[in-house]
Amino acid sequence: MKRREFIKGAAVAGAAAAASTVISAPALSQGRKEWIVASSFGKAGILGRHLDAFADFVTAATGGELSMKVFHAGELVGAFENFDAVESGTAQMGLGAPYYWAGKSNAISFIAAMPFGLNAQEQNAWFYYAGGIETADKIYNQFGMKFFPMGNTGNQMGGWYNREINTIEDFQGLKFRMPGHGGEVLKTFGVNVVLLPGGEVLSSLASGAIDGTEWIGPAADMGFGLYKAAKYYYFPGWHEPATVLDGFINLDAWNALTDSQRAVIERGAAATNMLMLSEFQARNDAALQALINEHKVDLRKYPDAVLNQIGARAGEVLQDIASRDALSKSTFEAIVKFRRTALRWTNTSEGAFAKARALPFKFPG
Amino acid sequence: MKRREFIKGAAVAGAAAAASTVISAPALSQGRKEWIVASSFGKAGILGRHLDAFADFVTAATGGELSMKVFHAGELVGAFENFDAVESGTAQMGLGAPYYWAGKSNAISFIAAMPFGLNAQEQNAWFYYAGGIETADKIYNQFGMKFFPMGNTGNQMGGWYNREINTIEDFQGLKFRMPGHGGEVLKTFGVNVVLLPGGEVLSSLASGAIDGTEWIGPAADMGFGLYKAAKYYYFPGWHEPATVLDGFINLDAWNALTDSQRAVIERGAAATNMLMLSEFQARNDAALQALINEHKVDLRKYPDAVLNQIGARAGEVLQDIASRDALSKSTFEAIVKFRRTALRWTNTSEGAFAKARALPFKFPG
Structure with missing residues (x-):
């Protein structure tokens, strides 16, 4: 069953690639379809608003022939139950983050973000033009689903701490909330890695039950109120250089669509990917300045010596996680292969330009 | 007339913003429309292919109710005549680069790229969530048009040279092809800035009529064959940190569309923007490696002292260009205001992460 769906999915992916060159008959003749879209996120935040706009766009662009009704986290199923809902066909589409499904697939977290891995621009180059979507689909097809990158947070912040991090020894005994591969890396330095639902993070930090937490970045973190319970705000987000949101679609529902x-x-989905990333990038500076100036947050950079030690350990931990099954291994190898070439180009282009722009010359503004 | 169209355009922009929340009646009832889309670029390159895919998408998504027929450069009008064609209504839409229309508007080049200005991710943040599209529309509305960002080259290369650039004095007397504001900056260092149509660049370089030229980046430059006539390939592209392609639409045609x-x-257009940038990013490294290893190109970084002197001069030259009329001034001020905040965030996020990733630790791949 799973294998048949995988083969069917692969054929569909080929058809979809050709779809944009085909002029379909007006959709009216195909009959109306109503999709349920289940989200891992709340309605009010940046992620929820972008999903609503996507669903409204699909509904409007198809003249209502494919109408999408969004259920935000908790409205139809719980925040992390939408993957099951789409697999079973209760919903036709979902929005989440690939590492939310780590309990179902060891390979899938690599699609979301990788410590010291790709930034957002590099991830998108990989997805759209270097086989990334096909690599992800090998994982999602196992669950009878198709994957699309459907948003990105951009580079995240390193996290909120109630203790200074001056040396790698400062991680010893720290109680810290960090899901995903970043948490696996920190565990090896003696961190007591805690997993908490979003609703308990602030109270746990305030009570001292945890010493710190990572979340997203300034625009999202400020609304979440973390500055009320933690003093130090560390950067850069080595654990999530950029985090992909996944649009996942039930393959039977996908196969029933017109071209x-x-x-x-x-x-x-590609437009949502562009727009969500752009909104985070546009809002983060103002939020960070408000955190520093109004909320008296102490902005700190992880020392280079600490980052260098975490970087070396991250490579070992990731390689260990990737070695657990063939799909994890091939997924990891595809990403690190692209990473090598992407770094070389980024260093010659964006990286060298960023250094040039940071030279001491005076510039208007 | 121009003013009436501007006011009408502003009202339409408001309606368009609300469009995605409205479910339209099936498009069939509105009557079929056929648009002519005129491009500044050839059919075969990355830009031409993305425009074809966009037009096919619009045609397919609307079930042929809005069908787009693309005319690549020279097929209907010349490469730089499409702006006039859309203004007059001969074509309904065009694709080019904003600085191609510098002869019509002093302000418009700022929309394309700015020496030492924004990178692609920052440009998109500005366009979609910090007033950039509205700022651009104040310029395009003067010509009875609406603007969309519809592609980006990402950070360009500094250019091809037949002489080494070791000090700022090496620019003196150099015959160099560089359009736009970058050329204006180089002129002040004694460069004889030459403007040449694409078809004459390689032969002029080979004959010694010019000493060098900038073009785009490795993927585009390799196909263009510039390595055959120039030895040194400089980076970074300080003159075009990222270059926006403009989709421009006749306002009367835009107003006649359904929501x-x-x-x-x-x-x-937002999807095309994401996909085109991703394709350049995915292809540039392999092209650069082929240029270095197969075509024996000598990759060089502009010395920091040279970049620092160009940076200081660039600010003065841009301020002078911006002072020529009110619209140029307000456009420039909007960009440099956003630039200040964007740099602060980029330095804390992508910039700090890039430095962390470049630390000496060993990593798989």
Whole structure:
């Protein structure tokens, strides 16, 4: 069953690639479809608003022939139950983050973010033009689903701490909330890594039950109120250089669409990817300045010696996680292969330009 | 007339913003529309292929109710005549680069790229969530048009040279092809800035009529064959930190669309923006390695002292260009205001992460 769906999914992916060159008959003749879209996120935040806009776009662009009704976290199923809902066909589509499904697949977290891995621009180059979507689909097809990158937080912050991090020894005994591969790396330095639902993070930090937590970045973290319970705000987010949101679609539902409906979802998801990342980038500076100036947060950079030790350990931990099964191994190898080439280009382009822009010359503004 | 169109355009922009929340009646009832889309670029390159895919998407997504026929450079009008064609209504839409229209508007080049200005991710943050599209529309509305960012080259290379650049004095007397504001900056260092159509660049370089030229980046430059006539390939592209392609639409044609057709164009253009940038990022490293290893190109970084002197001069030259009229001034001020905040965030996020990733630790791959 799983294997048949995988083969069917692969054929569909080929058809979808060709879809944008085909002019379909008007959708009216195909019959109306109503999709349930289940989200891991709340309605009010940046992620929830972008999902609503995507669903409204698909509904409008298809003239209502494919209408999407969004259920935000907790409205239909719990925040982390939407993957099951889409696999079973209760919902046709979901939005989450790939590492939320780590309990189902050892390989899937690599799709979300990788400590010391790709930044957002590099991730998107990999997804769209270097085989990344196909690599992800090998994982999602196992669950009868198709994957689309559907948003990105950009580079995250390193996290909130109630203790200074001056040497690698300062991690020893720290109680810290960090999900995903970043947490696996910190465990090896003696961190007591805690997993907590979002609703308990602030109170746990305030009570001293945890010494710190990572979340997203200034725009999201400020609304979450973490500055009320932690003093130090560390950067950079080595653990999540950029984090991908996953749009996942039930393959039976996907196969029942017309070519033009598939194209609307495919390009609509790419537009959401662009717009969500842009919104985080546009809002983060003002939020960070408010955290520093109004809320008296102490902004700190992880010392280079600490980052260098974490970087070396991250490579070992990731390689160990990747060695657990063939799909994890091939996924990890695809990413690190692209990473090598992407770094070389980024260093010659964006990296060298960033250094040039930081030279001491005076510039208007 | 121009002013009336501007006011009408502003009202339409408001309606378009609301469009994605409205479910339109099926497009069939609105009557079919056929648009002519005129491009500044050839059919075969990355830019031409992305425009074809965009037009096919709009045609398919609207079930042919809004069909787009693309005319690449020279097929209907010349490469730089499409702006006039869209202004006059001969074509409904065009794709080019904002600085191609510098002869019509002193302000418009700022929308394309700015020496030592924003990188691609920062440009998109500005366009979509910090007033950039509205700022650009104040310029495009003067010509009865609406603007969309519809692609980005990412950070360009500094250019091809037949002489080494070791000090700022090495620019004296150099015959160099560099359009836009970068060329204006180099002129002040004694460069004889030459403007040449693409078809004459390689032969002029080979004959010694010019000493060098900038083009785009490795993936585009390799196909163009510039390595055959120039030895040194300099980085970074301080003159075009990232270059925006402009989708421009005749306002009368835009006003005649349904809400859902406008949404298809708006999100379709955002998807093209994401996909084109991703393709350049994915292809540039392999092209650069081939240039170095197969074509024996000598990759060189501009010395920091040279970049620092160019940076200081760039600020003065840009301020002078911006002072020529009110619209140029307000456009420039909007960009440099956003630049200040964007740099602060980029330095704390992507910039600090890039430095952490470049530490000497060993990593797989």
